[in-house]
Amino acid sequence: MILESHVDPSSAEFRANAAYMSAYVAKVRGAENNQVETERAHGPRARAKGKLLPRERLARLLDRGAPFFEVASLAGYGMFDDSDGRFSGGKLIAGIGHIAGRRCLAVVWNYAIKGGTIDSVNVQKMLRLQEIAFRAKLPIVSLHESGGGNLDKSAAADPWAARLFVEAGRIYGQQARMSAAGIPQITVSHGNATAGGAYQVALSDVIVLVRGQTQLFLAGPPLLKAGTGEDADAETLGGAEMHASISGTGEYLAENDADAIRIAREVVASLPRDPDLADVKRDVEPPRYSPDELVGIYPEDRRRPVRIQEVLARVVDGSKFDEFRPVMDSATVCGMAAIGGTLVGVIGNNGPITPAGANKASQFIELCELTSVPLVFLQNTTGFLVGTTVEQAGQVKHSAKLVQHVANFRGPKLTVLVGNSYGAGNYAMASRALDPDFVVAWPSARQALMGGAQAAKVMQLVAEQKWAREGIEPDEKTRMGAAQQFQMIEFGLEMLSESMFCSARLMDDGIIDPRDTRRVLSYLLDVCLEGRRRTPVGSSHGIQRF
Numbered sequence: 001m002i003l004e005s006h007v008d009p010s011s012a013e014f015r016a017n018a019a020y021m022s023a024y025v026a027k028v029r030g031a032e033n034n035q036v037e038t039e040r041a042h043g044p045r046a047r048a049k050g051k052l053l054p055r056e057r058l059a060r061l062l063d064r065g066a067p068f069f070e071v072a073s074l075a076g077y078g079m080f081d082d083s084d085g086r087f088s089g090g091k092l093i094a095g096i097g098h099i100a101g102r103r104c105l106a107v108v109w110n111y112a113i114k115g116g117t118i119d120s121v122n123v124q125k126m127l128r129l130q131e132i133a134f135r136a137k138l139p140i141v142s143l144h145e146s147g148g149g150n151l152d153k154s155a156a157a158d159p160w161a162a163r164l165f166v167e168a169g170r171i172y173g174q175q176a177r178m179s180a181a182g183i184p185q186i187t188v189s190h191g192n193a194t195a196g197g198a199y200q201v202a203l204s205d206v207i208v209l210v211r212g213q214t215q216l217f218l219a220g221p222p223l224l225k226a227g228t229g230e231d232a233d234a235e236t237l238g239g240a241e242m243h244a245s246i247s248g249t250g251e252y253l254a255e256n257d258a259d260a261i262r263i264a265r266e267v268v269a270s271l272p273r274d275p276d277l278a279d280v281k282r283d284v285e286p287p288r289y290s291p292d293e294l295v296g297i298y299p300e301d302r303r304r305p306v307r308i309q310e311v312l313a314r315v316v317d318g319s320k321f322d323e324f325r326p327v328m329d330s331a332t333v334c335g336m337a338a339i340g341g342t343l344v345g346v347i348g349n350n351g352p353i354t355p356a357g358a359n360k361a362s363q364f365i366e367l368c369e370l371t372s373v374p375l376v377f378l379q380n381t382t383g384f385l386v387g388t389t390v391e392q393a394g395q396v397k398h399s400a401k402l403v404q405h406v407a408n409f410r411g412p413k414l415t416v417l418v419g420n421s422y423g424a425g426n427y428a429m430a431s432r433a434l435d436p437d438f439v440v441a442w443p444s445a446r447q448a449l450m451g452g453a454q455a456a457k458v459m460q461l462v463a464e465q466k467w468a469r470e471g472i473e474p475d476e477k478t479r480m481g482a483a484q485q486f487q488m489i490e491f492g493l494e495m496l497s498e499s500m501f502c503s504a505r506l507m508d509d510g511i512i513d514p515r516d517t518r519r520v521l522s523y524l525l526d527v528c529l530e531g532r533r534r535t536p537v538g539s540s541h542g543i544q545r546f
């Protein structure tokens, strides 16, 4: 069936939606630009040392003109000492792109922000990146340069500070496991790599050292002096030439940044070619409605419903959607479609999930599993419907069953948070909690336990019941104080569920411009399908250096 849109792009409503969405996209881009500006300001220092800036390194690493899907660009936005994105990104610029014709995960340490030091955001982002590489069996190419563990005042404000160092150890464990699984890790050591930073380099399968720049040691000169009193210069202690000729901690000795990246690309060129997907790809037909119109579909007002078919019509090939059990429960929408030539099962929402909707989606997932069709979730729900009728109809068991189906689905799962994503609906529609391969968010996405107004109302009822139980007749002052608190709950929850707030905390892999949804999904489907066809040759111990 060809989907029919009821949206009028010339209407005042469309224009108002587009203005809201465009402004939010501009806010996201502004924060990303502030990050780039911080890097640029570091330019003169980098050049004085003969170094390339992090993004200059990335540009040399990636194949020119090939797409790059950046992961979690806004990690840490508004956290600790960041207010407008200038210190965001978790000190990593990372994403999936092509290097020497192979799809890889590129990880560039942003040494221009706070020395590229390790904090909780950096650790979480690194762990997520490793998860992506592990799942899609993507080679990781890291351009490393980091001041190691963040020791300054912002670390003290980091609620993870105490357990950070143990948590960071997971990264090294994962590196060891990836090596044993045969997932290549190629690292250029561009500068400082102390302690944990040294492990990130040393646990790589191939290390490229840079003459006069690499400083790779468990303890650098200041730490050594503080710990043992020994005086040592960085070159003798952990310079590139020392490692290349004496310690044997590195395979290639490059002359400078550009030379090192050239070597890394050559190493990647020797890896097996990417799997061919020609046998699963169909003809690609553009949607009948322009994906550019996705900017005007979603309103700023959370309470206004949006038909998910309007999104689908602008995302799937030919706007064709083969809906599964369309006359049963229109609030949960399931059906087959193609995106960029790949057949997918789509599950979307037009409101709260009922027991019938949950059952329909569960059955649909079984069919997709049986036919090895990937799932795409379009989240647009205030959660599972509540009330006596649905409870008696078995809402708890049916919603639990949907969670089981989504969690245990073995094929690729991609999630787009387009709008509301509240309560258990967030889980059942494959939020980060249920481990989809990728989660991307629209600016209009909201993830929370419940809406702010509902939470405030719940707390108001709890307070009123308590007053009644204790026989208290609250005076005007008490009532006013309570009302203020309820308002704060509402405001707080709305703010904490907002798209940029959630993305900063890695609850998704990044906020996308709605207009890019089709391109992004198509790209990520290829990443997932290729990953399942890669057959890396592993070993029990991984690549060790002798």
Ligand code: COA
Pocket: 113, 114, 115, 116, 117, 146, 147, 148, 149, 150, 151, 152, 192, 194, 195, 196, 220, 222, 223
């Ligand atoms: N913790 C917190 N901040 C650190 C840091 C650390 N471990 N290492 C560097 N920084 C910060 C600096 O304070 C500076 O911040 P600013 O941009 O706000 O001024 C920024 O990173 C750059 O450091 P700077 O020393 O000016 O740059 P550099 O290029 O001359 O030297 C290093 C970089 C990493 C070689 C040097 O800072 C260093 O030796 N740091 C200590 C490394 C270490 O022993 N770490 C052990 C951690 S377990």
